[in-house]
Amino acid sequence: MSENNTEKQASLTPPPVEPPKEQTDEKNSKKDETTPVVADGEKKLSNKELKELKKQEKAAKRAAKKQASGISIEQQQQQAQAKREKKKQQQQRELQKKEAKLKKANNQNTNTTQTVKKTSLFSHLETTEERRASVLAITSAVSNPKTSRITAAGLMIPMVASAISGSRIYTTSSFAKSISTPQNGSKSNNVTRTSTASSSTTQASVNVINAAAGATTTPTTDITSTKDIAKTLATISLDSDEYAVVPGISSIVPRTMEQNFESQQLISSVKELLLNKDLIHPAISLLTTNIAHYKIVGSIPRCIAMLEAFQIVINDYQTPKGTTLSRNLTNYLSHQIDILKKARPLSVTMGNAIRWLKQEISHIDPSVSDKVAKKELCEMIAQFAKEKIELADQLIIENASHHIEDATTIVVYGSSKVIADIIIHNALTLKKNIKVIVVDSRPLFEGRSMANKLRKKGINVVYALITSLDAVINMNVDYVLLGAHSILSNGFLYSRAGTAMIAMSANRRNIPVLVCCESLKFSQRVQLDSVTYNELADPNDLVSVDFKSPVERLANEGALLKQFIKERKEVKKKQEEISNKSKGKANNNGGKNGNKKNDVKDVNNNEESKNVNVLDDWQNLQSLNIVNILYDLTPPEYIKKVITEFGSLPPSSVPVILREYKGSA
């Protein structure tokens, strides 16, 4: 049961088969065994020892009495010994019961604090974990039931299933590597696992994993073979008798979610979605996964992708009998939108487009035949996208070009298509001598693609991180050009986190801040701080310093996998400790103290030996929270003007545009 082995075992378990519920159980139990609970038990024990001492005193008195009544000391001692042993057993049993109870209580505690770890400030926002779980639940329910059956053990199988279906390519080398580790290692691990014997389901999962490893004896490195593994995994999970396949998805999925997530609202919404899962169009579920995995990013690309998906949906739509298209289609689309919402909160552009589309649908004359209406709608959607995005962008470029003089230095932040186009247009078509400073930030590093895009066109680019903003702003900057996610009714700019910093520093030096955005991004909402409404990104992005773009990383699900492997390792370690401890318990009572000390030492050693990343273990650190928010708000006083397809406006004019255009838009 060497350290080496356990590690191998940990890396051996691919995520898909791991039941999340199980995992949390284990985590909890390991938690029990570590610090707080044990300390509690210790206290109680010492109390009991005190009591015992008292009782012994009493017993001595009693013995004296009994001796007086004529029973021999030996007999008395024997009796007393028997009694004591009985009591000890009883006490031990009680102790065990109590511990079990505590464990349970702790389970609940840790469930709320650990798996749904949120900062109190942002607790009203959906975390990525929650979003991923719900997307997983839904997509798994929607996609082919044969390959993606939801098992009692967990939800992870559909991930594998989707890898098979080819919609995503599994490129995580760790996955392949873990499978290709020698078999004997896994066998020995199997033994260890059975000896620890935490629960039957884990065993089952381990069996499945081992079977999978056995099935793919050849070491695999390339993608296709990983796919094969995924396939075998999926089929094994179906064939395996131990692997209980439970019908009634709607009952199982929320149950596992309930255990992991606290929010009732989330669970009920997922349940509701699952009830309506038959209505979900495959194009939408594909889009949902794409958005959820940050394959499609940016409010405009997301909006375009959504409109395209809607075109497919509308094309495939059949009006049920007894209702009209104009009434039923909006309803049908609402179901699709509900799912899209689960991937990521809808962008403002999407919201605006949806509002427009629904209005258009409701205006359709019921006497028009479905075929004609559907065709018309699709055409209208195409026109909407062209008008509101493509042509609007051209107008914005034209408008903004008036402001860019020859020989200027422009600061841009992150990545924005319109801004890149403006700069390229001015530099190449209008032959202006432009220097661009691309300011970028962790963890998304969107500026890199921007810098690359401009550089390829032969534009002079300086790349800097936002940490060096002060120096950047001092570099004779003429303008700051910013993109937007949205502009709110009170003129606040809602954009990628970090934008406010740029705008404020620029304003301090009297550098005009120009925001370029389509009027489609204007929002009716009013918001005064970036806490009330925001989007939480994966906190794990901030944990590891990785030169790969997290977007890429997320796209191939590496982050999830890594996290999983890490968790597995920890679980293994903790379990080992537990088994050690139980052995220690069996040996002698007094040994408990020493054992505990050892444990503490172990923990210390671990922390010292790790020495890698303090944040790695943040999920288990009670007083540590990580916030990774995606957007921030820039107050209007820092924005000189907003360049839209309607021309240049002060930020205060956003509500006017919304009001004036409500009818015509």
Next chain:
Amino acid sequence: MSEGFSITKTYLKFLEEDSEMTMPIAAIEALVTLLRIKNPGTAAEVINSIKSAVDELVKTIPNSVSLRAGCDIFMRFVLRNLHLYGDWESCKKHLIENGQLFVSRAKSSREKIAEIGIDFITDDDIILVHGFSRAVYSLLSHAANNLIRFRCVITETRPSNQGEQLYKLLAEKGIPVTLVVDGAVGSIIDKVDKVFVGAEGVAESGGIINVIGTYPVGVLAHNARKPFYVVTESHKFVRMFPLSSDDLPMENKFLDFTRRPSDSEIKVSGPTIDYTSQEYITALITDLGVLTPSAVSEELIKMWYD
């Protein structure tokens, strides 16, 4: 006859003939005259001829800001009417008639401003005025007519010396008035209760384009926390959005550092208009009512897209 027609000459003639006429109105009048003389046959021809005339005007007249406002309004008016009237003849008639209406309406708008703005002047006020503006004058004279007792400080407004012009007019009205040099604004601003200026154009942001020196007065007033009112007609609202005075279309924009022989006369150069951004402006007193700077954009948007 149409060959001999020059839009610039017509424009200048209108300005000369009627001292009460402002630049945007003169531009509109000139464009109406153009339509009447050229008598274009199709809608496209109308648009084209107006466009080329506007371009010519903007090019030939050195200070084109407020003129552009008038052209914008007329263009908008033409476009909308071409849309409304299917029949070309009636449309043309309507255009010319209403062109005239513009002019008469513009003149009456100053009276309206005086009515609205009178509440801003109270007894014992000392009012600082920079530059000469017909709207400001009509407001001040209206207040004097209503027996409000106030005093005026007028800046010289170099190099155009507009201040003298206003000084004479106010003195005629019997208003206590004094003339100071432009550089004295800083030292007298504390004694002053409010500042009134006119505008050549009001930009989309609510900032104003006005005779040179307005910006420093605005900054000083802002610094001394004195209200800074802009008195202007709404037809001077222009679809421009300068970020600073640099962005304005004007001559002498760039500082001239060329060496001259030492015995030559010293020449004063530099811009003749400047841009005062909206944060220095307390309110705009217009014929549409008293507006905050941000309401200008709203009015412009309404004017252009309804």
